[in-house]
Amino acid sequence: MTQSGKIGAVVYDLRASGVVRNLLRIAERARADGIDFEIWPLRAQGEFLGQAKDVAPVDPVLEASSSHQRDLDSFLHHSALAEALGNRSPSLLFSPGNQMHWHIAKALQMLPANARPRFVGRASNAVVSLGDANPIFRAIIKPQERFQFQAMHHVVAVSEELQGQLVNGIGFDTERVSCVPNGIDIDRYASGHGKQTENERPIILGIGRLSKQKDFNTLIDALAKLRITPKPVLRILGRGTDGWIASLKRYAENKGIADQLELLGHVDDVTAHLRQADLFVSSSRWEGASNVVLEALACGTPLVATKAPTGIAEVLRPLDEDILVPVGDASALAQAIERRLGQPRGSAALIARARDYDLSSMLADYSGLLAEQLSRAQRRCLDPYETQSARLQHS
Structure with missing residues (x-):
């Protein structure tokens, strides 16, 4: 009616x-x-x-x-x-x-x-x-x-x-x-789940518009602190002004990791990137309840996130407290990234958590x-x- x-x-x-x-x-x-x-x-x-x-x-x-x-x-x-x-x-x-x-x-x-x-x-x-x-x-x-x-x-x-x-x-x-x-439409994301493609270099994925809120500068700082080989690629998906793009490239260059940063701009469907990535990282200063965190869970993609107010910790805490780090703490973020990259993918538990958000x-x-x-x-x-x-x- x-x-x-x-x-x-x-x-x-x-x-x-x-x-x-x-x-x-x-x-x-x-x-x-x-x-x-x-x-x-x-x-x-x-x-x-x-x-x-x-x-x-x-x-x-x-x-x-x-x-x-x-x-x-x-x-x-x-x-x-x-x-x-x-x-x-x-x-x-x-x-x-x-x-x-x-x-x-x-x-x-x-x-x-x-x-x-x-x-x-x-x-x-x-x-x-x-x-x-x-x-x-x-x-x-x-x-x-x-x-x-x-x-x-x-x-x-x-x-x-x-x-x-x-x-x-x-x-x-x-x-x-x-x-x-x-x-999250769990079936849409989980239906393509299967054996992960082995990447020549670990792929760390960041997703979101280039802005202060997403704090990709801290993610770049964390990348520069990693001491693992081969050196990971940081792939960021998200629209941004020319000023933001130039700023992030310059920041990565100053940190000595310009060759590890890929800015791909807006992508209509991030699913393929999430399934290929070795790790998704949410470095936000604040979030309500991140859609892309739910999408990463539904794809079974390992993830690390800041305890950004007001909702990410609510979603992720039942999985493992170690995947949550303080906002703006590049050292803690780098440690969490290294720790999570060294663990099995663990897709089943991630997908199960995504099902709680139907x-x-x-x-x-x-x-x-x-x-x-x-x-x-x-x-x-x-x-x-x-x-x-x-x-x-x-x-």
């Missing part, structure tokens, strides 16, 4: 990322369940644009593409976003990742209180103001984070650790926060939650949390 009312999902664009990948999965399941779900990027650009159009109606706020930094571009177009939201009048607004939460809240603030849709956000990364960043920066960012979450009627956290941050750190009522971990269960949870929130919006009932949105006009 078709659910009454429309959901508009707002993202900056449709570039390759875990946030966008999960959005497309959620959109496909929601529409299959009879929910009128549309995708509204601020900019109609990105590697997943074509795929998105196959999944759901895509209606960009701004037609032209842009090479501007996404936060700045979003900041400059709050009025355009507010106008679009006012004209389209969704019953429910969905923000699938941290990148647009604050900008959506600012756009909603520009609308009359009675014209603001019900707002659900997916918290995909750690609460920055509760982390280890510079105290001055944390003091500045804290009211901004409170503002964006205050605008939401419900928040979905991707890990229990993050759910705890929202309740205990931000002060959210427990009834307004759900936890729905990321999911994609179909995740999508069923999202579809049910969105339908329930849509029903609340359609009833237009003034529940105890409706006043949170109204506070925007006074913030």
